[in-house]
Amino acid sequence: MINSLLFDFTVDKASKTVHIKREFNAELSLVWDAFTKAELIDQWIAPKPMISKTKYQDFKVGGKRFYAMVSPDGNERWALQEYTSITPKTNFKMYNVFTDKDENPELHGSEWDHNFSEENGTTIVNIIIYNESLERLERILDGFTQGMKMSLSNLENLLATLSKK
Amino acid sequence: MAAHIFATDWLLNKKLNNMRRDIFQAIADPTRRAIITLIALQAMTPNAIADNFHTTRQSVSKHLRILTECELVKQEQKGREIYYSLEIEKMKEIDKWIDQFRKIWETRFNELDKLLSTMKKQKK
Numbered sequence: 001m002i003n004s005l006l007f008d009f010t011v012d013k014a015s016k017t018v019h020i021k022r023e024f025n026a027e028l029s030l031v032w033d034a035f036t037k038a039e040l041i042d043q044w045i046a047p048k049p050m051i052s053k054t055k056y057q058d059f060k061v062g063g064k065r066f067y068a069m070v071s072p073d074g075n076e077r078w079a080l081q082e083y084t085s086i087t088p089k090t091n092f093k094m095y096n097v098f099t100d101k102d103e104n105p106e107l108h109g110s111e112w113d114h115n116f117s118e119e120n121g122t123t124i125v126n127i128i129i130y131n132e133s134l135e136r137l138e139r140i141l142d143g144f145t146q147g148m149k150m151s152l153s154n155l156e157n158l159l160a161t162l163s164k165k
Numbered sequence: 166m167a168a169h170i171f172a173t174d175w176l177l178n179k180k181l182n183n184m185r186r187d188i189f190q191a192i193a194d195p196t197r198r199a200i201i202t203l204i205a206l207q208a209m210t211p212n213a214i215a216d217n218f219h220t221t222r223q224s225v226s227k228h229l230r231i232l233t234e235c236e237l238v239k240q241e242q243k244g245r246e247i248y249y250s251l252e253i254e255k256m257k258e259i260d261k262w263i264d265q266f267r268k269i270w271e272t273r274f275n276e277l278d279k280l281l282s283t284m285k286k287q288k289k
Contacts, residue, residue, distance in 0.1 A: 007274065009267040014193025018266070022274050026281040034277055034284070044276035047269055 006124070020127040028118035031125060032089045035114060038065055046070075061086050065094075066103060080105060081112075091115050108132040188259055191235040196220065197228050201251060204238060208250035 008021035024031050034040045038057035046052035049072045057065040063083050068076040078099045085093040097109030108131070115126040192198055196218065203209060203217060215225040229249060232238040237255050241248045 005278075007271065009263070009270060011263050011266055012193060014190050020270055022270075024274075024278065024281055026285055030281055030284050030288075034280055040280065040284075044273060044280045047272060048276075 005122075016131045018127075018129040018131075020125075020129070022125050022127075024123045024125065025121075026123060027121060028089055028116055028123045031123040032116055035116075035125070036092065038067070041065075042067075059083060059086070066099075068101075076101065078103070084111075089116060188235050188237055188255060191232055191237050192259065194228065194231075196224075197232060200225070200228055200232065201237065201256075204249050205251045208241065208248040210246045210248055214249065 005025060006021065006023040008019070010019045011017075012019070034044065036059055038054035038059075042052040042054055046069055050069050052067055053070050053076075054065055054067040057063075057067075059065075061083055065081045065083075066078070067081075068078045070076050078101050079096060080099045080103055081094045081096045083092060083094050085091070092114050094112045095109055096112055097105040099105045110132065111130045113128040113130075117124050117126075192201070199218070200214060203214060211222070211226060211229060214229070215222045218225060229238065232249075233240065235255075237252055238249050239252055241250065
């Protein structure tokens with residue numbers, strides 16, 4: 001894996017924002033597609049062993065993506081993203097909120113601002129995530145951490161199996 | 166319903182107020198970050214710290230109080246002077262918290278790298 005690609009990650013807990021900057025070794029149009037087309041998003045967004053499942057997506061201002069993060073035991077965590085602003089191949093903003101399976105939203109969500117730029121064939125994506133509630137930011141982290149722990153234990157099992165051979 | 170929203174808001178505000186002494190509150194302010202950088206090198210008196218800033222002594226004292234409340238700095242009495250120094254262990258908490266978050270995105274972007282290289286090949 002190429003590790004020379006720029007990756008900045010900062011959390012400002014006081015202003016409840018996360019800033020992410022990442023470089024990709026691909027032209028902008030491909031990166032844009034990977035961030036905006038559900039069938040592509042589903043292929044990379046979920047922390048393994050979870051999978052992302054999009055029920056429907058309508059990529060336009062006011063349109064939505066309704067999706068679930070599915071754990072290996074079949075547990076579904078639903079969320080709804082509403083696109084609030086789209087400037088093709090430059091920027092898109094959305095509002096993300098956790099819901100139940102019937103799209104009933106929780107009280108607090110997060111605002112996502114994505115910026116895309118290309119330089120010499122590499123694409124830079126800038127993401128700013130603003131969380132309405134600090135508690136939610138911590139809860140998201142907890143959820144992700146659990147996902148990570150799962151994937152790490154999967155890896156441990158795999159390594160154990162391999163070393164037996 | 167309105168009462169419910171009000172109650173939730175109130176609880177949330179209360180929770181946020183309780184987090185005043187959260188270490189992340191401490192590092193949110195640029196002056197406090199500068200103070201942390203200063204005293205990371207050596208223990209300093211409030212006067213010596215204030216000499217490095219264009220703000221008032223009172224303002225520096227206020228920042229030091231918040232940092233102390235967050236347990237990011239410790240005070241030590243030496244003769245007539247109070248010296249402030251950094252609690253390194255507490256700083257590590259910040260690192261740990263952010264690192265977990267960072268790792269998730271790192272893994273996620275590695276997946277995206279793979280996907281992009283597949284997309285590139287398909288395009289050719």
